[in-house]
Amino acid sequence: MPCANVFGSPFGWPTDQSNEQPVSHVEAVIAARLPLSLAALALLALWESVHPYLPLFTGAHATRERLRHGAQNVALGVMNGLVVRFVFLGAWTAVASWSEARGFGMSAWVGGPPWLQWVLVLLLLDGWTYSWHRLNHTVPILWRFHRLHHSDRQMDVTTANRFHLGEIVLSSLLRIPLLALFGASVLQLAVYEIILFAVVQFHHANIAVPESVDRVLRAFIVTPHLHKVHHSIDQAEQHANFSSVLTWWDRAARTLRLSPDLSQVVFGVDEHPTSR
Ligand SMILES: [Zn+2]
Numbered sequence: 001m002p003c004a005n006v007f008g009s010p011f012g013w014p015t016d017q018s019n020e021q022p023v024s025h026v027e028a029v030i031a032a033r034l035p036l037s038l039a040a041l042a043l044l045a046l047w048e049s050v051h052p053y054l055p056l057f058t059g060a061h062a063t064r065e066r067l068r069h070g071a072q073n074v075a076l077g078v079m080n081g082l083v084v085r086f087v088f089l090g091a092w093t094a095v096a097s098w099s100e101a102r103g104f105g106m107s108a109w110v111g112g113p114p115w116l117q118w119v120l121v122l123l124l125l126d127g128w129t130y131s132w133h134r135l136n137h138t139v140p141i142l143w144r145f146h147r148l149h150h151s152d153r154q155m156d157v158t159t160a161n162r163f164h165l166g167e168i169v170l171s172s173l174l175r176i177p178l179l180a181l182f183g184a185s186v187l188q189l190a191v192y193e194i195i196l197f198a199v200v201q202f203h204h205a206n207i208a209v210p211e212s213v214d215r216v217l218r219a220f221i222v223t224p225h226l227h228k229v230h231h232s233i234d235q236a237e238q239h240a241n242f243s244s245v246l247t248w249w250d251r252a253a254r255t256l257r258l259s260p261d262l263s264q265v266v267f268g269v270d271e272h273p274t275s276r
Pocket residue numbers: 002003133137146150230
């Protein structure tokens with residue numbers, strides 16, 4: 001969350017929505033959310049096993065350590081996902097259904113063809129995700145929660161699930177008025193969540209993406225290179241690359257940063273920062 005869970009969670013989504021909303025394709029997208037997320041997690045974990053970028057787990061107990069590390073992160077994600085599912089998801093779908101039915105929110109006010117409203121809502125959601133992530137690094141009380149995500153010394157795909165419950169609760173609460181303001185529909189929110197979680201898992205993964213491919217991808221989306229820089233223990237590097245899906249926010253805000261050599265990167269949190 002910021003990194004993914006601002007980021008909500010892949011676990012569950014109410015299907016018993018109001019009479020105003022449910023149509024088959026909405027429910028199909030919602031139902032696809034969990035299996036798609038788990039499939040992405042499994043595929044990326046396999047990729048990390050076959051061709052890891054950094055030797056994160058070494059020594060006699062490497063496999064056991066990797067499993068323990070992954071289980072802890074995923075367990076945290078499951079716990080956060082259950083809180084979102086049973087505490088916030090009903091409110092999100094209710095407010096999205098309400099704004100959609102009444103033509104309330106920025107997408108309705110701007111008007112235009114449906115594709116334009118889709119583009120607008122997805123951009124608004126992703127722009128907010130950038131802003132929220134950046135706030136988590138600059139507001140001390142928010143950093144207290146977000147630092148748990150950065151405290152992982154062995155960043156891999158499972159780190160995408162590692163968020164403090166406090167960060168999840170705050171971001172989920174803020175989403176309620178924002179969904180109304182943006183005029184996001186239930187379907188638009190579900191599609192954004194699927195895209196978000198897929199990209200967030202991808203850029204946390206400890207995988208070797210050729211520089212030529214990474215360069216093309218990062219013209220659009222956040223790549224493993226960019227997010228490794230963000231998880232660096234170095235303060236200057238950590239205060240860059242806040243985007244979660246599109247890199248355009250970092251480019252616009254001049255917070256995009258590349259590293260000349262990531263092979264020696266140290267992940268984690270500086271316990272004695274000179275400033276924050
Ligand atoms: Zn961060």
